[in-house]
Amino acid sequence: MKKYTPWVLILTFVLTLAGCRSGFDGTTATPELDEIVDLTQEQLDEKLLGLSQEEIHSLWGEPDGMMYGFRGDIYHVPDSYESIMLYYDVDGIVETVKVDYRNDIEQ
Numbered sequence: 767m768k769k770y771t772p773w774v775l776i777l778t779f780v781l782t783l784a785g786c787r788s789g790f791d792g793t794t795a796t797p798e799l800d801e802i803v804d805l806t807q808e809q810l811d812e813k814l815l816g817l818s819q820e821e822i823h824s825l826w827g828e829p830d831g832m833m834y835g836f837r838g839d840i841y842h843v844p845d846s847y848e849s850i851m852l853y854y855d856v857d858g859i860v861e862t863v864k865v866d867y868r869n870d871i872e873q
Contacts, residue, residue: 799826800844802865810850810863819858 796813797805805813814822822839823829829839830849837854853862 796821796825799841799850800846802850803843803846803848807863807865810865814852814860814863817860819852819854819860822852822860 796817797810802810819839826841830842831840832838833840833851833853837856837858839852839854841850841852842848843850847867849866851862851864851866852860853864855861
């Protein structure tokens with residue numbers, strides 16, 4: 767049994783590092799709301815699709831608007847004229863992400 771213990775510990779360590787890898791390079795970290803203007807549609811899809819509505823609300827706060835007739839939220843990007851629209855499936859998981867230019871420019 768003693769000769770297996772180091773191998774089990776090494777395997778556990780390697781698997782732990784592999785699981786933490788995405789957190790270190792930032793590839794799957796959810797962006798702050800004001801950071802989305804710098805991301806492409808592909809990057810937004812990669813980072814937001816699959817998150818729950820509760821996760822989004824805990825990260826970004828309450829939405830600025832909701833979709834009528836759809837399951838979705840609208841967030842206005844601070845210091846920008848862009849909005850991000852998140853559409854959820856029946857389980858409350860993000861299935862579509864769209865960025866749009868808002869028409870309510872104050873003059």
